[in-house]
Amino acid sequence: xxxxxxxxxxxxxxxxxxxxxxxxxxxxxxxxxxxxxxxxxxxxxxxxxxxxxxxxxxxxxxxxxxxxxxxxxxxxxxxxxxxxxxxxxxxxxxxxxxxxxxxxxxxxxxxxxxxxxxxxxxxxxxxxxxxxxxxxxxxxxxxxxxxxx
Numbered sequence: 014x015x016x017x018x019x020x021x022x023x024x025x026x027x028x029x030x031x032x033x034x035x036x037x038x039x040x041x042x043x044x045x046x047x048x049x050x051x052x053x054x055x056x057x058x059x060x061x062x063x064x065x066x067x068x069x070x071x072x073x074x075x076x077x078x079x080x081x082x083x084x085x086x087x088x089x090x091x092x093x094x095x096x097x098x099x100x101x102x103x104x105x106x107x108x109x110x111x112x113x114x115x116x117x118x119x120x121x122x123x124x125x126x127x128x129x130x131x132x133x134x135x136x137x138x139x140x141x142x143x144x145x146x147x148x149x150x151x152x153x154x155x156x157x158x159x160x161x162x
Contacts, residue, residue: 014107014109014112014113014114015055015104015112015113015114016111016112016113017052017053017104017111017113020053020055020104020113021053023055023056023057024043024053024054024055024056024101027056027057027058027059027060027099028040028056028059028099029059030059030060030096031059031060031096031097031099032095032096032097032146032159035096035097035146038132038133038134038146039056039099039132039134039144041132042128042129042131042132042134042144045128045131045132046124046125046128049124049128051103051124051125051128052103052104052105052106052113053104054101054102054103054104054125055101055102055103055104055113055115056099056100056101057100057101057102058093058098058099058100058142059093059096059098059099060093060094060096061091061093061094062094063088063089063094064088066084066086066087066088066089066090066091066093066094067087067088069083069084070083070084070086070087070088072084084140085139086152089152089156090152091152092145092146092149092152092155094152094155095149095152095155095156095158095159096159097145097146097149097155097159098143098144098145098146099143099144099145100140100142100143100144101125101142101144102115102116102117102142103115103116103121103122103125104116105121117141117142119141122141122142126144129144130147133146133147133148134146134147135147
């Protein structure tokens with residue numbers, strides 16, 4: 014559980030790490046979510062270092078065997094590393110007053126994904142929490158656009 018103020022602060026911090034044009038579209042999407050009556054989604058991943066990407070890639074492979082794999086992307090192969098991807102989860106009110114909890118159900122994500130498309134954001138069919146810049150074809154194109162990221 015998390016207070017909405019904490020979720021919003023973490024979201025804001027994650028947005029600050031993104032490429033400016035992508036960050037602007039994500040902010041517009043967040044605003045559209047609230048205007049549509051949705052709880053502002055909690056963005057828990059933004060820009061990632063190579064070390065972080067490798068750490069996530071190892072889950073289910075070389076560490077925490079038996080656990081589900083978190084990502085198919087090795088370091089350098091993730092839009093996150095170029096500042097043009099986020100991972101988010103819809104929030105719902107928790108039983109404790111003023112607290113919210115993650116709603117990982119596909120149904121919860123549907124309205125957020127529908128609005129994302131209208132703001133130039135693309136989801137991945139195999140990674141529900143992930144949204145990325147729909148104007149960039151794939152990570153290799155991102156690497157050319159943002160070589161120092």
